[in-house]
Structure formats: structure tokens, C-alpha cells
Amino acid sequence: TDDTDCNDNNNTIHPGATEICNGVDDNCNGEVDEGINCGQDTCSCSNCMECNEKLNNVSCFIVTLTSNILNYSGTCINNPSNFTNKIFDCHRYTIEGNKTKDSYGILLSKKSNSTIRNCIITDFDYGIYLYASLENKIINNTLNSNNYGIYVSSPSSLSCSGYGYVCIHSSYGDYVYSVIEKKFVLISSGEQSSNNEISNNSACENEISDISLNNENENFGNNICDKISNNSNNNLVFCSKNCSSSELQKMLFLYYCDDDGDSYFSKFISGYCFGDDSCIPINCSLDRGNDCNDGNSSIHPGAEEIICNGIDEDCDNFDKCGKRIWSSDKYMHEKNTFYSYEDVYVSGTGFDANREIEIYIIPHKNSINLSDFKIKKNITTDENGNFVSLLWNLPAWNELSVMHYDIIADENLDGIYESGEAIDASPFGFSVDPVWASDENGNPKETFCENEAIYVYGKGLPVKNKNITLYFVPYVKISPGSKFCYRGECINVTHPVKAEIDENGNFRNVVLGWGNAKPGEYNVVPDLNNNGIFDELNNKAMDDSYFTGFGVEKKFDFDNNRVIDIFDAVAALENLSEEKIICNNRCSDVNDNGIDLQDIFYLMERITN
Known part of the structure; x- marks a missing residue:
């Protein structure tokens, strides 16, 4: 043998390299797999089907890829049942897809303690996807030209409010359809993708996001990337290096302070700093607090509420101002327009605790004799005098030939509306379209x-x-x-x-x-x-005869003036600090992760170009 490189197309093969069981002369000494145990612990594969079989084999602890896999349709490593406590080492070989929808280079669902390393993954919908998986390691991989590079999620990171999600609401909680599990999963379930290590990876030129993590992942560092979605600890984490530069990037920390000294941290961003967590001021925290006014020490959770003064002293989103009822969804969010066969809920606050009340639906401005109108619901308030209840199940627009309805709380249960009883009637309670x-x-x-x-x-x-x-x-x-x-x-x-x-x-x-x-x-x-x-x-x-039927948003027009300019960037930054609710936030959410710095960077590029 001599000191020459026997495979100049693979930087893991050269004189002096460590020999592994892969059927390759790794150290260029003219011998293959010499001096190592090629028994049951170490296995090799050369295509997606074979790799899935080896990763599913309980006898294979380490599985190594021995050749490039090119132009593969669908998912290559498709969540082998026994891919737990294993190492998949690509040895810098490439796994290439052809950008088909819902395709994955490597997919792990509900797996733990496994390592994915030294892989080059390109042209998939998702390069590496971890779902509800614990304590895995994604190390020293390259992910380019996918829609998403590395993506980590769990049932708790899914949402019923996002565009395109399919949900079922039940008394047990909200279920959302998971494309990974091919079934509806409970959002509030305890399954998490937590304590996964994502380090020393290069993820560049992926269409939507280079690296996207959910809130439960803590071990993250020294990655090269440009587009990252991460909300861990409510601070934004940048890549250690960006794709176009070898210079180390600083980390941006958003922090929350107790400026009024009432021992409650602000629920709004107090400031930011670059560097490490030592840059955070004294009496501030990386964790978002729940003080809704950090400039007034008499306003905080648990404070005594002053009745009907226009101020929410106890930060519960209500100014206690007597009794109030309103048509709503199941989460107490006010809703004035429903559609045929859509459930109508009623919510209320400010009533006597643990009290029985009859709730009536009546035609708008026809509240003389409630008993003439048969749609009613008996409810009991909770210990705080609040309630939310299904009021009308699946109404049809032509069912009663009524355009607008009011809602009345009959507290003395006599079937007659009397002065002082709560009513939702301005401009009307609700309509059915x-x-x-x-x-x-x-x-x-x-x-x-x-x-x-x-x-x-x-x-x-x-x-x-x-x-x-x-x-x-x-x-x-x-x-x-x-x-x-x-x-x-x-x-x-x-x-x-x-x-x-x-x-x-x-x-x-x-x-x-x-x-x-x-x-x-x-x-x-x-x-x-x-x-x-x-x-x-x-x-x-x-459609919505009293209110707007639907609106069409212009992308990045955050101040809703039909012009894209620097003032839209200002509005977006105010939204990021939760100081202002902005318009058009869904259409301008380029990474489907809420308005964040990545969206603002896209906007700035559009303005400057």
C-alpha cells in the first residue's frame, strides 16, 4: 500500500481512516473490514428497503450506508419499528428524493435513544423528521434543498387553529389529524419530542425552514443554517453559523422583567440582548411571565379587582363589570355569526357562584314572554360565577325563519325577562347564515x-x-x-x-x-x-349580512394600508413584542410558525429589493 487516497469522492475514506464494517476499504490499505467484528452488532445497507430491514433487525446495533441513494420517491427511512437504541451512520453518502409531497428522508415517530449521523439528505419534503420522540441525536448531517431540513414536533405542537388542520372537538379535549400517525391524536397528550440533541449539522437552502424545533428540545448548538423556527424558553435562537459565512453568530435573547417590583414578571417582552444568557438584566427572566401591566404594582395575577373601572387588575382578561353573557365558541371566544348546522355556545361571567340559570334564545327584540320560545338551556355557574355551555345544537338557517337572535339569562327561572337580567342583544346576539x-x-x-x-x-x-x-x-x-x-x-x-x-x-x-x-x-x-x-x-x-363576509389580505401589509413599506416592518416588530395586534399575519407567515424574525427578514428583503 501507499499513502494515496483510494476514493477521492468520499472524505471519510482515506489513509488512516477508521475501518468499519461496511464492505469498504475505509483506510485505503488494500483490505476490507479488517480487524473489526462484522458480526451481529454492525450491519450495512445500500438502498432504502435494505436500510429499513437492517434498522428493524434487533441484531443490528449500528447500521451503515455504503452507497448513494438517488432520486427516491416517497419516504426512504420510514420509521422502522425497532429503530430505538441504534445508530444509523450514512458515512457521508447521499440520500436524495424527488420533492414529492409528504416525503421524508428519515422519519422517526415515537422512538428514543437513537443516533442519525453523517448523512447528506436532499430533495425531500422533510429531510429528517422526529415526531413524539425522546433523547435522540441528530449529529453531523447535511440537509440541503428540502422543503424542511430538520423538523421536530409532537402532538402538543399541533394546533386546531392553524390553516389546513383537521380537528375534532370532544369533552376529553381537541383531537387533530396527524399525518405521521395517520390518525387523530389528542393535542394535550403527554407525548413529547424532548431532550433531542441537534448539533453540528449543516442545513442550508431549504425552501421553508432549515431547522424547526418544538418547545421541548433543549440540546441545540453549533449548527450551520439560515432559517430556524425555535421558540424554546420564549427566546429566539439563531444558528451558530450562517450558511454564507464562517463567522460565529451571537444569540438573541428576549427577556421579561419585573419592573414594578410586584414579584410577577411581565407577559410582554421587556427587552432583548445579544450574546449569552449573562446579558439578561437583573430581575428579568427568559420565561414569559403573566403580569399584564408591569408598570403598575397593583395590577398582577391575584390582585383585587375593582368593579367596572375599565381595568383588568387581576390579569384574567376580564374587567369585572356586573353580569354579561355572549354567544361564543366552546372556548368562550365571542362569536356573532354561525353557519347552518354549526353548534352555538353561550358564555357568561359575573353571576352568583354555583347558581342555576335558564338561558333562552329569542328572536331579536322579542323578549316579553320567554316561555313562548322553546329553545332554552338550564346551566349552573361555576365557583367564580362563570359558565360556557352548548346552547343550540346544529341550527339551520330556515329552521325558524328568523334572521337575528338574542340570548337572555333568566336568573329567577320565571320565564319572563326582567330589568337587570343579562341579555346579549347589541346590535343583536347572533345570526345563522x-x-x-x-x-x-x-x-x-x-x-x-x-x-x-x-x-x-x-x-x-x-x-x-x-x-x-x-x-x-x-x-x-x-x-x-x-x-x-x-x-x-x-x-x-x-x-x-x-x-x-x-x-x-x-x-x-x-x-x-x-x-x-x-x-x-x-x-x-x-x-x-x-x-x-x-x-x-x-x-x-x-354571507354575514350584518358584518363582513370575508376579507382578502395583501402579503406583508401589516398595517393594512395596501402599501408595503418600512412601516409594515415596524408593525411586525411591535407584534413580535406583543404590543400590537397586526393585520394580515396569516398570509405573511412564511414559515407557518407565527410572525417571527424570519418573516420580518423576508419583508425587509422585499422592501430593499
Whole structure:
């Protein structure tokens, strides 16, 4: 032998390299796998199927890749059942996909104590994906040109509020469909992806995110990357090095202080610093607090509430101001518009503790004799005088021929509304709409992005077995009797669309209404008799007849003035510190992780270019 490199295309093969059991002459001495045990502990593989088999083999503790895997469709390492307490070492060989949807270079679900190292993974939807997995190591890997480089998640990091998630609500909690487990999982379950080590990796030029971690991962460092999504300890962690420079990057810490000395840290960002955690001021913390006003020591959780002064002294999001009820979703969030067959909830606060109350739904401004209207619910308040309860199960718009409803709390249970009893009636309690803007599956949707396709769906209409015409009109006051088009001038912003109604008054199919939506606020109006005239029945049936039907957002227009400029960056930074709620935050969320510095960097690039 001599001192020459016997494989100049692989930097792990050279004179002096450590010989491993892989069927390769690693140290260029003319012998293969000499001096090591190639028994049951160490196995090798050369393609995805073989690697899955070896990783699933209980006799293989270390599995090494011995050749490149190129242009693979689907998921390569697909969560082998026995991939726990093992090492998968690619030895700098490449695993290449072809960017198919829901494809993974390496997928681990509910696995622990395993190591993935020395892999080059490119052109997958996800390079390496850990789901509900504990204490694994992802070390010395290169992930380029994927949609996501390294992605770590768990059931608790899924959400029912994110765009595109499919959820089921139950008395046991919220279930969301997991594409990894191919079933609905409980969001509040105890399964976490925690204590995984993500270090010494290079993740660059991935489309959406280079490295994305959930809140439970603590061991993270010395990675080369540009786009990172990380919210651990509520501080933003940058890559140790960025992809275009070898210079070490400093870490940005966001901290929360107790400036008013009431022993409660602020729930809003108090400041930031670069360096290590020693830069954080005294009396400040990396963990977000729960003090809703850190400039006033009399305002903090547990403080005595002063009744009806417009101030939330105890930081519970309520100013105790007598009794109040409102139509809501199951989480007590106020909701004024419901759609046919959507559950209506009622919430209340400020009542006597542990008291029985009868809640009535009545036609708007018709509260004389409650017992004439049969929709009611008996509830009992909790120990704080609050409640939330399902009030009306699956109402249809044409069920009672009423456009608007009020809600009344009959505290003395006599079936009569009396002065001093709580009522939700301004401008009305709630309405039920039979037509709504939707996604392609018919789910109601109130906010769309510029140029996004807008669909329409409906149920409970007063017409059957016929086609109706749908118009998209700007959110402006339209007088009854107005024509949708007159002498070539039309109030609708797109071509009329036909919808087929079945024998039950429901749309037969979800209808594509507008394929390239423009920013603004709009209503969907069904012309139920197809006469081209906006009449009272159409007014009642249109999407959100009192409020805006749907809005279309312009990307990065955070201050909602239709212009993209430096003031949008200012608004986004204010949102980041939770000092201001901004507009258009969903359409501008480029990494699907909430508005963060990455989104602001995208905006700054757009402004400067």
C-alpha cells in the first residue's frame, strides 16, 4: 500500500481512516473490514428497503450506508419499528428524493435513544423528521434543498387553529389529524419530542425552514443554517453559523422583567440582548411571565379587582363589570355569526357562584314572554360565577325563519325577562347564515390571501332542487331592489357563479367562486330566485349580512394600508413584542410558525429589493 487516497469522492475514506464494517476499504490499505467484528452488532445497507430491514433487525446495533441513494420517491427511512437504541451512520453518502409531497428522508415517530449521523439528505419534503420522540441525536448531517431540513414536533405542537388542520372537538379535549400517525391524536397528550440533541449539522437552502424545533428540545448548538423556527424558553435562537459565512453568530435573547417590583414578571417582552444568557438584566427572566401591566404594582395575577373601572387588575382578561353573557365558541371566544348546522355556545361571567340559570334564545327584540320560545338551556355557574355551555345544537338557517337572535339569562327561572337580567342583544346576539365563503372542502373561512382561490358552500336554504346564482360584492351598503348589473355596470367583482341546490336546501358540491382574489372586504350574495335583483331574502341569506363576509389580505401589509413599506416592518416588530395586534399575519407567515424574525427578514428583503 501507499499513502494515496483510494476514493477521492468520499472524505471519510482515506489513509488512516477508521475501518468499519461496511464492505469498504475505509483506510485505503488494500483490505476490507479488517480487524473489526462484522458480526451481529454492525450491519450495512445500500438502498432504502435494505436500510429499513437492517434498522428493524434487533441484531443490528449500528447500521451503515455504503452507497448513494438517488432520486427516491416517497419516504426512504420510514420509521422502522425497532429503530430505538441504534445508530444509523450514512458515512457521508447521499440520500436524495424527488420533492414529492409528504416525503421524508428519515422519519422517526415515537422512538428514543437513537443516533442519525453523517448523512447528506436532499430533495425531500422533510429531510429528517422526529415526531413524539425522546433523547435522540441528530449529529453531523447535511440537509440541503428540502422543503424542511430538520423538523421536530409532537402532538402538543399541533394546533386546531392553524390553516389546513383537521380537528375534532370532544369533552376529553381537541383531537387533530396527524399525518405521521395517520390518525387523530389528542393535542394535550403527554407525548413529547424532548431532550433531542441537534448539533453540528449543516442545513442550508431549504425552501421553508432549515431547522424547526418544538418547545421541548433543549440540546441545540453549533449548527450551520439560515432559517430556524425555535421558540424554546420564549427566546429566539439563531444558528451558530450562517450558511454564507464562517463567522460565529451571537444569540438573541428576549427577556421579561419585573419592573414594578410586584414579584410577577411581565407577559410582554421587556427587552432583548445579544450574546449569552449573562446579558439578561437583573430581575428579568427568559420565561414569559403573566403580569399584564408591569408598570403598575397593583395590577398582577391575584390582585383585587375593582368593579367596572375599565381595568383588568387581576390579569384574567376580564374587567369585572356586573353580569354579561355572549354567544361564543366552546372556548368562550365571542362569536356573532354561525353557519347552518354549526353548534352555538353561550358564555357568561359575573353571576352568583354555583347558581342555576335558564338561558333562552329569542328572536331579536322579542323578549316579553320567554316561555313562548322553546329553545332554552338550564346551566349552573361555576365557583367564580362563570359558565360556557352548548346552547343550540346544529341550527339551520330556515329552521325558524328568523334572521337575528338574542340570548337572555333568566336568573329567577320565571320565564319572563326582567330589568337587570343579562341579555346579549347589541346590535343583536347572533345570526345563522346559510351561505359562506369556504376552503375547497366547504369549511367556513373568513380570511384569504391575495390571489388565493375562494370557494362557497351552503346549507339550510329555503329553495330546493334548483340552481341559484352567487355574486361576490364589495362590503358596502346595498339598497334592496338594486340590480347586480345595470347597463353594463356591475356591483359584483367577478363573474356570477351557479350553485346546484339539493332536495334538502343544501349545496350539492363546494363551488369555486373566485380564483384570483384581490385585497379587500366582500360578501357572498345568493340570488335565490335568479332575477338579478338584490331583494330582502337575498340580504338575509348572504354571507354575514350584518358584518363582513370575508376579507382578502395583501402579503406583508401589516398595517393594512395596501402599501408595503418600512412601516409594515415596524408593525411586525411591535407584534413580535406583543404590543400590537397586526393585520394580515396569516398570509405573511412564511414559515407557518407565527410572525417571527424570519418573516420580518423576508419583508425587509422585499422592501430593499
